[in-house]
Amino acid sequence: MLIDSIVKLFNSLLASSNIAYNLIALIIYAIIIFLVLAVFGYMFGWVERKLIAKAQYRHGPTYVGKYGILQNFADLVKLFSKASLDLDNADSILYSTALPILISLTIFTVMLLPIFPSIQATNISFGLLLVFVVIAFMPIAIFLSGYASGNKFADISAQRSILMLLSYEIPLMLVIAAIGLISKGYNLQNIIAMQSNAYYIVLMPIGFAVFFIAMLAEIERPPFDLMEADSELIAGWMTDMSPAYYALALFLDYSKVFMSSLLISILFLGGWLGPAPIPGAVWLLIKAIVIAVIAVIIRATTFRMRIDRILRMGWLILIPLSLINLIITYIVFVG
Amino acid sequence: MKIKREELAQKIGEMKASGYSYLVKITAVDYVDHLTALYFLRDIDKNREETLEIDLAPTDLWLPTIIKAHTSADWYEREMSEMFDIKIKGRKAPRLLLERWDGTEGPLRKGFAWGEDYKSM
Amino acid sequence: MAITRINIGPVHPSTHGVLQLVVDLDGDTIERVDPHIGYLHRGVEKLTETRMYMQNPPYMEKLDYLAPMSYDEAYVSAVEKALGIEVKERAMYIRVILLELQRIASHLFFIGTIGNDLGQMFTLFMWAYMDRDKVLDLLQEATGSRMFYVNMRLGGMLSDLPPDFEERTLETLDYVEKRIKEYESFIEKNPVFHERMKNIGILPPEKALDLGVTGPVLRASGVQYDVRKNSPYYVYDKLHFEIKILTKGDNFARYKLRLLEMRESIRLIKEAFKRMPAGDALGQPVKLRSPPTKNKIVCVSREAPKGELMMYLVADDQKPYRLSIRSPNFINLMAITHMAKGLRTADLFATLGTLDLVMGCVDR
Numbered sequence: 001m002l003i004d005s006i007v008k009l010f011n012s013l014l015a016s017s018n019i020a021y022n023l024i025a026l027i028i029y030a031i032i033i034f035l036v037l038a039v040f041g042y043m044f045g046w047v048e049r050k051l052i053a054k055a056q057y058r059h060g061p062t063y064v065g066k067y068g069i070l071q072n073f074a075d076l077v078k079l080f081s082k083a084s085l086d087l088d089n090a091d092s093i094l095y096s097t098a099l100p101i102l103i104s105l106t107i108f109t110v111m112l113l114p115i116f117p118s119i120q121a122t123n124i125s126f127g128l129l130l131v132f133v134v135i136a137f138m139p140i141a142i143f144l145s146g147y148a149s150g151n152k153f154a155d156i157s158a159q160r161s162i163l164m165l166l167s168y169e170i171p172l173m174l175v176i177a178a179i180g181l182i183s184k185g186y187n188l189q190n191i192i193a194m195q196s197n198a199y200y201i202v203l204m205p206i207g208f209a210v211f212f213i214a215m216l217a218e219i220e221r222p223p224f225d226l227m228e229a230d231s232e233l234i235a236g237w238m239t240d241m242s243p244a245y246y247a248l249a250l251f252l253d254y255s256k257v258f259m260s261s262l263l264i265s266i267l268f269l270g271g272w273l274g275p276a277p278i279p280g281a282v283w284l285l286i287k288a289i290v291i292a293v294i295a296v297i298i299r300a301t302t303f304r305m306r307i308d309r310i311l312r313m314g315w316l317i318l319i320p321l322s323l324i325n326l327i328i329t330y331i332v333f334v335g
Numbered sequence: 336m337k338i339k340r341e342e343l344a345q346k347i348g349e350m351k352a353s354g355y356s357y358l359v360k361i362t363a364v365d366y367v368d369h370l371t372a373l374y375f376l377r378d379i380d381k382n383r384e385e386t387l388e389i390d391l392a393p394t395d396l397w398l399p400t401i402i403k404a405h406t407s408a409d410w411y412e413r414e415m416s417e418m419f420d421i422k423i424k425g426r427k428a429p430r431l432l433l434e435r436w437d438g439t440e441g442p443l444r445k446g447f448a449w450g451e452d453y454k455s456m
Numbered sequence: 457m458a459i460t461r462i463n464i465g466p467v468h469p470s471t472h473g474v475l476q477l478v479v480d481l482d483g484d485t486i487e488r489v490d491p492h493i494g495y496l497h498r499g500v501e502k503l504t505e506t507r508m509y510m511q512n513p514p515y516m517e518k519l520d521y522l523a524p525m526s527y528d529e530a531y532v533s534a535v536e537k538a539l540g541i542e543v544k545e546r547a548m549y550i551r552v553i554l555l556e557l558q559r560i561a562s563h564l565f566f567i568g569t570i571g572n573d574l575g576q577m578f579t580l581f582m583w584a585y586m587d588r589d590k591v592l593d594l595l596q597e598a599t600g601s602r603m604f605y606v607n608m609r610l611g612g613m614l615s616d617l618p619p620d621f622e623e624r625t626l627e628t629l630d631y632v633e634k635r636i637k638e639y640e641s642f643i644e645k646n647p648v649f650h651e652r653m654k655n656i657g658i659l660p661p662e663k664a665l666d667l668g669v670t671g672p673v674l675r676a677s678g679v680q681y682d683v684r685k686n687s688p689y690y691v692y693d694k695l696h697f698e699i700k701i702l703t704k705g706d707n708f709a710r711y712k713l714r715l716l717e718m719r720e721s722i723r724l725i726k727e728a729f730k731r732m733p734a735g736d737a738l739g740q741p742v743k744l745r746s747p748p749t750k751n752k753i754v755c756v757s758r759e760a761p762k763g764e765l766m767m768y769l770v771a772d773d774q775k776p777y778r779l780s781i782r783s784p785n786f787i788n789l790m791a792i793t794h795m796a797k798g799l800r801t802a803d804l805f806a807t808l809g810t811l812d813l814v815m816g817c818v819d820r
Contacts, residue, residue, distance in 0.1 A: 156460075
């Protein structure tokens, strides 16, 4: 088939020993991922609006396009046509680079994930660890952006992002250690292959719960959206952003949801595994969308937690739970 | 109850001791020849109310503060002071609360000069 | 520790209007809050001095745009008292019914905004807003307007209630009662809500009295004072209702008390409908010249949804010589300067939200 041959060509480019070919293939792949993220982000933005509207007895966007599907596009046009702000106190170089860095980090993370059984930028033995190394840079980039904007609200938000990083990376890493124990390594392809008998959500439900909560905190979804807490910090680190930049920040928000739901479905829901007639990539997408919709429902219903309570939960509940998960996993599957 | 402004602090203290522990409002009325400052006090347990009235001459506008007895007097005193240009003695002068001018116009005084835009009936 | 001073407002998502707070932060803890008010100061008290008596009610309604009728009614009854006009009995019942409906509408709005202040994505707000709209529908049917009613006339009302008003009201009240239960289960089963509201912004009764707070804020601190019971007006002394108090004085108590008050209001309206006599309820038509003044100085206290509203009216011949409005929001806002110290940043907005402020009424 055509797709098969393209995939084969692409894989051979990625695997070839010529660095120029590798680079070209990687850039093409990054662009493809960017487009996928853009399409997903756009659709997710629309679904989120519609779902939250449903929860609030509203209709959501209806006028622009069929079922308001073009509303986000209209908003995008509006944001890009607005005048941009010139900040007096901002460190302009740092400020203008932080957001592109964040977006490229997200794209890089998704590139590292195995979306199709056959395609992945690189299939290395420590893939999962690399993913989390990249993810851990994101709060730092947010910190840079908030700190560089010279706005006090953004500054507070930046400090919060570092606090969140400190308390939520540890449970994430402990859960990943447990995954590594079961699947005897951190190769992502292998992790999915190991789930052909039982998904990891069945094997370690505690680990899944901890991972899900920590991941919500990691990507600033409610109830952990402290960095853009609108009732206190207006928009947090995005407060002084120019409209066009803000559109990018929204895109970043949605792509982070996509990234994390992909990650959760790969690590706990068996990735592309599923009954035969539907192709694996579609299975993965379905699982990711279910996770994303759950995140939306949580957003529509819950109240925002306070920063000190979140930190306390991270240190006193999630870290012990993830340790217990690690120990149980060790005893049951290794010892 | 009409009292003199010199005995205000003492009177408020006495009334607070006898149960009038809730300050409802402080306000003033400009009767052109004199101003009357009003202190509405309430005894919540016995459900009774008392109004203290202090007459002030327009040439000599000042009142002692009662902020020590009632914390709620804080903003009421500041409001009255701005609106009637009554000096409150015995407390530090904070910034203006409601006005954005220099605080000596006394907008609620009868002699207040209306702007050109306003037409009275 | 270094103090960070931030300016919150006057344009900010959760300051409920044009309120500016200058906040000194020590880390995440609040050292000092200084509210800067006056952005909406329109000089209403001065304005009333230049208008004839019955030209003023529309200005009164703009003070608290979430419960306009209470302000309208308080002013008109002050004028009635000054002119020595008796209110017809049926009109009294109608006023009580409409005022209690207004209270329900105002408290429903509070339930909505508290969700926003606690960082919820407008769900609770939209729910409560929808239910408030149902109550506003009733008010519209009774008065012809949704927001600013101006339906009080000297001695009575602008119009009698429409014929099927009672049935429709009872229907809506049943619905609202059901919805209050839903709010309770939606809000109070959420552990984050308890965490954010309980033991935060505590106002002990002595402090509440000293700070002069009124209305639900005072009653949530355990002080039993409600103008409707303590100095009854209209037919409140004939109707059976309780003044609910809660002793804790924290944010949760202030939220809960408003739910309880809504239930009491529903009871009150139902009873008022049963006791309402037939007859005439129409007041005098608005004329520029009113009857001669009987009482020179009158003082009227009313239990508005936000707290005690007092109108001190010095009457001139045909217009107020001086009208002094005791605004419940003004003094409730002052309390935040004394409550905020030691709170977390996020809790400041929750506490501010439970005070249920309307800036139009604070600034006057």
